[in-house]
Amino acid sequence: GDSVTQMEGPVTLSEEAFLTINCTYTATGYPSLFWYVQYPGEGLQLLLKATKADDKGSNKGFEATYRKETTSFHLEKGSVQVSDSAVYFCALSQEGRRALTFGSGTRLQVQP
Amino acid sequence: AAGVIQSPRHLIKEKRETATLKCYPIPRHDTVYWYQQGPGQDPQFLISFYEKMQSDKGSIPDRFSAQQFSDYHSELNMSSLELGDSALYFCASSLRLALSSYNEQFFGPGTRLTVL
Numbered sequence: 001g002d003s004v005t006q007m008e009g010p011v012t013l014s015e016e017a018f019l020t021i022n023c024t025y026t027a028t029g030y031p032s033l034f035w036y037v038q039y040p041g042e043g044l045q046l047l048l049k050a051t052k053a054d055d056k057g058s059n060k061g062f063e064a065t066y067r068k069e070t071t072s073f074h075l076e077k078g079s080v081q082v083s084d085s086a087v088y089f090c091a092l093s094q095e096g097r098r099a100l101t102f103g104s105g106t107r108l109q110v111q112p
Numbered sequence: 113a114a115g116v117i118q119s120p121r122h123l124i125k126e127k128r129e130t131a132t133l134k135c136y137p138i139p140r141h142d143t144v145y146w147y148q149q150g151p152g153q154d155p156q157f158l159i160s161f162y163e164k165m166q167s168d169k170g171s172i173p174d175r176f177s178a179q180q181f182s183d184y185h186s187e188l189n190m191s192s193l194e195l196g197d198s199a200l201y202f203c204a205s206s207l208r209l210a211l212s213s214y215n216e217q218f219f220g221p222g223t224r225l226t227v228l
Contacts, residue, residue, distance in 0.1 A: 032216075034216075036219075042221065043202060043219045043220060043221040043222045044155070044202065044204075044219040045219070046216065046217075046218070046219075049216060089154060089155075093217070098168060099145055099147075099157035099160055099168055099170060100145075100147075100155075100157065100204075100217060101157075102154040102155050102156075103154060104153075104154050105153075105154050
């Protein structure tokens with residue numbers, strides 16, 4: 001079955017540092033890929049998405065490129081802020097009305 | 113913009129009791145998904161509905177059931193509650209595929225269920 005693997009956290013960075021959270025997937029066909037963010041005590045918010053190979057999703061300074069050759073969708077941000085502290089989930093969805101398959105989540109802690 | 117609404121936001125039950133969680137999708141969304149997120153875990157898919165019919169089934173226990181009504185809202189019914197059912201339960205909705213080429217799901221704030 002489909003699966004998503006994320007780097008383990010927590011990831012602790014200083015403000016303005018560069019962020020990379022690795023995500024790789026195993027899936028048949030051509031799934032859509034997503035990054036969701038969960039702030040403390042809140043629900044899941046879609047951060048960015050990509051629906052086909054070489055697509056780059058971007059939002060709020062975060063970027064991720066759909067790499068089919070390496071089955072990866074790594075999340076990057078050039079300069080993190082304290083307000084970016086949250087748990088980040090990589091997820092995929094197959095075509096059709098299919099459920100999301102989530103990775104285990106990576107907690108990001110940004111220190112002032 | 114309207115978002116997914118879930119009620120109640122918090123629920124405390126005793127073991128062996130029953131609970132009903134409600135989800136109101138974004139207007140015109142016809143697909144509803146239920147997920148369970150245990151403490152420190154990733155969300156696990158339970159069940160989904162499209163046009164009031166069950167469309168996919170995940171790791172939903174037999175003690176749980178769900179349905180989608182004519183107004184597209186959905187209810188998750190949980191019986192014989194166990195301590196391990198304590199979790200955050202998310203509902204998500206998605207747009208008709210004819211209008212969207214990918215399955216972007218919009219999540220509600222969740223219902224936190226505590227079983228004592």
